[in-house]
Amino acid sequence: MARCDEGYRCEVCGRDVEAVTDSDLYLRFILGEVPLDVLHTQPERHLRCNPALAQFIADPAFAPVACAGPFGKAALDSEYIADEERRVTRGWRRLQAIPTLGLAIPEYPLDVTPEDDP
Numbered sequence: 756m757a758r759c760d761e762g763y764r765c766e767v768c769g770r771d772v773e774a775v776t777d778s779d780l781y782l783r784f785i786l787g788e789v790p791l792d793v794l795h796t797q798p799e800r801h802l803r804c805n806p807a808l809a810q811f812i813a814d815p816a817f818a819p820v821a822c823a824g825p826f827g828k829a830a831l832d833s834e835y836i837a838d839e840e841r842r843v844t845r846g847w848r849r850l851q852a853i854p855t856l857g858l859a860i861p862e863y864p865l866d867v868t869p870e871d872d873p
Contacts, residue, residue: 767804776851779805785853785863786846794860802847811836811843816851 763772763780775781779800783789789797802809806822822828828836849865 763799766798
């Protein structure tokens, strides 16, 4: 993941986001939140540098992230939390598989049906 020779810098911590598997931008792309035609113009972050999204990754391979404030789970409806955990965890699992799937970038996003998991 390199934007020319500068790499992708996290807009929060300033360090390089060295792998697609740690990319908040590509997770949001996989989830359909970032369109392909603006992907290259969007700021990058590490997953953990966006706790509002990372808190919904519910997988033993990902250490839990807490998000304080009005966007934290404590302030949200339990049904919404469950739906977001399913959606974001599914996207995160796809993100983890991307390096081995042999896909072109336009093929990264998930289909709307959960049966299409990697």
